[in-house]
Amino acid sequence: MVYTVGEMAKVLDVNTSTLRYYDSEGLLPYVERSSGGMRMFSEKDYEALMVINCLKKSGLTIKEIKQFIEMTEKGDETIEERLKLFENRRKAVQKQIDELQKTKKLLDYKCWYYQTAKKAGSEQYVKNISPEKIPEEIIEAKNTLKPKSV
Amino acid sequence: MVYTVGEMAKVLDVNTSTLRYYDSEGLLPYVERSSGGMRMFSEKDYEALMVINCLKKSGLTIKEIKQFIEMTEKGDETIEERLKLFENRRKAVQKQIDELQKTKKLLDYKCWYYQTAKKAGSEQYVKNISPEKIPEEIIEAKNTLKPKSV
DNA sequence: ATACAAGTTAAAGTTAACTTTAAGTCAATA
DNA sequence: TATTGACTTAAAGTTAACTTTAACTTGTAT
Numbered sequence: 001m002v003y004t005v006g007e008m009a010k011v012l013d014v015n016t017s018t019l020r021y022y023d024s025e026g027l028l029p030y031v032e033r034s035s036g037g038m039r040m041f042s043e044k045d046y047e048a049l050m051v052i053n054c055l056k057k058s059g060l061t062i063k064e065i066k067q068f069i070e071m072t073e074k075g076d077e078t079i080e081e082r083l084k085l086f087e088n089r090r091k092a093v094q095k096q097i098d099e100l101q102k103t104k105k106l107l108d109y110k111c112w113y114y115q116t117a118k119k120a121g122s123e124q125y126v127k128n129i130s131p132e133k134i135p136e137e138i139i140e141a142k143n144t145l146k147p148k149s150v
Numbered sequence: 151m152v153y154t155v156g157e158m159a160k161v162l163d164v165n166t167s168t169l170r171y172y173d174s175e176g177l178l179p180y181v182e183r184s185s186g187g188m189r190m191f192s193e194k195d196y197e198a199l200m201v202i203n204c205l206k207k208s209g210l211t212i213k214e215i216k217q218f219i220e221m222t223e224k225g226d227e228t229i230e231e232r233l234k235l236f237e238n239r240r241k242a243v244q245k246q247i248d249e250l251q252k253t254k255k256l257l258d259y260k261c262w263y264y265q266t267a268k269k270a271g272s273e274q275y276v277k278n279i280s281p282e283k284i285p286e287e288i289i290e291a292k293n294t295l296k297p298k299s300v
Numbered sequence: 301a302t303a304c305a306a307g308t309t310a311a312a313g314t315t316a317a318c319t320t321t322a323a324g325t326c327a328a329t330a
Numbered sequence: 331t332a333t334t335g336a337c338t339t340a341a342a343g344t345t346a347a348c349t350t351t352a353a354c355t356t357g358t359a360t
Contacts, residue, residue, distance in 0.1 A: 001297075004336075004337075005336085005337070005338095006336065006337080011297055011298075015318080015319070016336090016337090017318070017319055017320075018317085018318065018319085020338085020339090021317075021318060021319085024339090024340095025317095034326085034327095036325075036326050036327075036337085036338090037325080037326080037337085037338060037339095038325095038326070038327085038336090038337055038338075039337085039338090043296065043297060046295075046296075046297045047295040047296070050256070050294070050295050051256070051260070051295070054253055054256045054257065054260075057249070057250070057253045058253060058257065061316070061317090062316075062317070062318095063316095075273070076267075076271070076272050076273055079264055079267045079268050079271075079272075079273060080264075080268055082264050083261065083264035083265060083267075083268055086257055086260040086261045086264060087261055089257050090254060090257040090258065090261060093250055093253055093254045093257060094254065096250055097247055097250050097251070097254070099207070100207070100243055100246055100247050100250070101247070103204055103207045103208060103243055104240060104243045104244065104247070106200070106201070106204045107204065107208065107236055107239050107240040107243060108240065110201070110204075110236040111233065111236045111237055111240060114229055114230075114232050114233035114236060115233060117226075117229045117233075118229050118230055118233055121226070122226050122229075123225070123226055123229060144200070145196075145197040145200050145201070146193065146196075146197070147151075147161055147193060147196045148161075154306075154307075155306090155307070155308095156305095156306065156307080165348080165349070166306090166307090167348070167349055167350075168347085168348065168349085170308085170309090171347075171348060171349085174309090174310095175347095184307095184356085184357090186307085186308090186355075186356050186357075187307085187308060187309095187355080187356080188306090188307055188308075188355095188356065188357085189307085189308090211346070211347090212346075212347070212348095213346095
């Protein structure tokens with residue numbers, strides 16, 4: 001199965017110009033061309049694009065992804081380097097997840113805050129609630145809103 | 151406790167110009183000024199900045215955060231609107247987390263892939279492994295690398 | 301009183317990751 | 331064979347979120 005740039009763009013739900021941009025940046029060295037010069041994407045290229053997307057989501061820039069692609073072109077001598085890269089990306093993604101969990105806790109607090117304000121009809125009411133009456137899961141996030149030190 | 155822009159920047163670990171930029175974009179309408187025109191951040195402003203940061207992490211742009219600030223300025227009549235905003239942000243963050251979990255699964259696969267390649271000394275070895283010999287948690291992620299349809 | 305680090309504004313500059321445009325070529329269909 | 335939609339490249343444009351610069355002012359420490 002081969003794909004034109006338009007077909008591959010549709011499958012991945014990206015703009016065709018994004019794929020051409022990636023190619024121009026050296027991210028797609030394995031994409032073949034027809035006799036007329038048109039890109040012919042294979043299933044391997046789809047896989048490569050999925051990995052590119054994964055690395056992008058993990059926080060790598062296009063330039064850094066290009067460096068990874070260059071490693072793959074060097075072959076077996078870069079296996080260990082690539083392993084380290086992916087292990088680091090995994091750590092980075094876990095960190096992102098942890099960060100988002102914290103973000104979500106604060107949003108939980110804010111939802112509770114506005115739900116309570118809505119019921120009472122005023123924000124002032126929530127501001128005056130004594131800490132003992134605030135649910136335990138909620139007060140933790142509220143406490144993160146206080147500065148620690150200068 | 152009051153903070154200068156430099157002190158607040160230190161506490162939040164951002165550039166002073168970031169705080170001035172936020173102010174210029176209307177995100178900090180409650181920051182007071184000294185007689186000489188210097189910004190004096192309070193603990194309330196710290197809290198506001200934590201919430202701004204939270205909304206940013208949830209995926210809002212500076213302009214969208216400004217709209218939220220404008221809601222807070224309108225007072226109690228926007229409580230419900232703000233509640234909806236935070237509920238939506240919470241959903242958005244959960245979606246981000248789910249996405250990152252998927253990203254992490256693919257990284258798990260890639261780590262397994264290169265660990266196995268490293269042990270064998272070649273990538274070709276891993277490519278030839280028959281699917282039954284691939285761990286179950288790993289093969290799922292591998293399967294996401296195959297295109298579904300055109 | 302004076303030095304000077306840290307503050308002020310307005311405006312210009314930066315960066316990443318695309319996206320658009322222009323001018324032209326390829327390939328499938330009537 | 332002619333049309334036409336999708337492709338090609340190179341280069342310019344876009345956008346968000348800062349960051350830097352320049353010219354000047356404030357406030358604190360000696």
